[in-house]
Amino acid sequence: MEIVKQPRVTLIARPQFLEPPHLPVQWKGDASDGERIAEFAGRLCYMSQHNPAGRSTAEYLQNILKQGHGSVFEHSTYVMLIEGISRSCSHELVRHRAGWGFSQLSQRYVDESHAAFVMPPAIMGDAALEEEWTRQVQEAQAAYVAAVERLMARYQWVEDKVHRRKMAREAARSVLPNATEVKIVVSANVRAWRTMLELRLGEGAELEIRRMAVACLRVLQQEAPALFADFEIYQSAEGGYAGRVGFHKV
Template identity: 35%
Template sequence: MPQKPLRVELLSHTPDPLSLIYASFRQCYHAGFVADMWPKLLAGEIEREKQAQFVSSVLESGHDSPVEHVSFTFAVEGISRACSHQIVRHRIASYSQQSQRYVTDTMDYVIPPAIEKIPEAKARFEKFMEDVSEAYGDLRDILVEHGRESKANEDARFVLPQAAETKIVITMNCRSLLHFFNLRCCTRAQWEVRKVADAMLRECRKALPAIFDAAGARCEQLGYCPESERFACGRYPTRAELLNKA
């Protein structure tokens, strides 16, 4: 029952993502049919730098719906059930998560850094994980003995904790990802989901810098914190503070 480290892998994304977004934006402002432009884009007749500049300029106007045509798919492991519950609250996305009904060989777990750095807290946490794992195994065996058999796992899993490690495949379009990064890269986000978001953002920046180089916590784009003074972390002045100075 070991502690499981975080791993985030980009499995796939829409082919030619920059050109597809460029073509989608152009259709909004272009009298012709972008399908006629598409072969030229794929052949490199319109420079990628020119495409990126056009896309960036339109995004600055606030028009961002065409980026929904491109999606990214990630495989994530080494996160807790507590973390996955936060991620799946982002509803414009698709998820495929490891089942606790069918995967029963081990119970890996995630330990919060604040607990891990305190020896007595870490020892107590690990002891509890051992106890839970033992209780889970005992309950499963008892249920099998009483005829529950293949259904034993689905009842025994009720004792598994929020710390139990899970694996999940996530697909989001670019617009959903930008919103996800706005919220989850913020220093006020819970440490584990922020760690996942930061790792996903690094992969997105490699694959599609024109869209994601400026992505991240909302304050980094605005230059001020959109939260009230009560919730601001102090990295940036709040909007109210800026207005008071003006």
């Protein structure tokens, strides 16, 4: 049985900016396409493509963040593949609605007999707790395998084998724990990422989704620093990392 102790976050798509030749901006400094799209959108509002204040993209976007002019951040979307998170963590993640899209592994179709399980951060590091948790998860997985077998026998009369398997798996999954690993593709625009990150990096957030949020933030800060530079990651007193936002947007 595979036990997962860290999420894996992979950026799988980023914005591409196609600058209209008839409205060129006097750019200053390097920037990614996602950052340039936000600057372009912001400058369009005041037709300030000639960059009167001589700001770099990072300076311009920081000013927009300060003013809370969040709608210009809705034009740049980043797509991530998130693996190694539990079903309970993904359930919290999919509560974020505005600006989000999700495609999650289906437990109705996918055989979970060899699923991995995500150990909660709060359990990690205590040998007795880890052992007890592992035993309980193993028992749940065994119960799932047994339930699938019996349900397949019960629905033998269903001729379509794919449909029969789905009927068995969709019922048997009810005994799988919240810790079952899921894989999920998530897309969100920058405004939506920032809202989720602010909520889920906080010390009030559950440890696992907080750990996932830290992993996402690290990817986004590397990809588009000017859009996420105001987030600060710090070591939380109760363990693990947490984060806070510099420019809160209501």
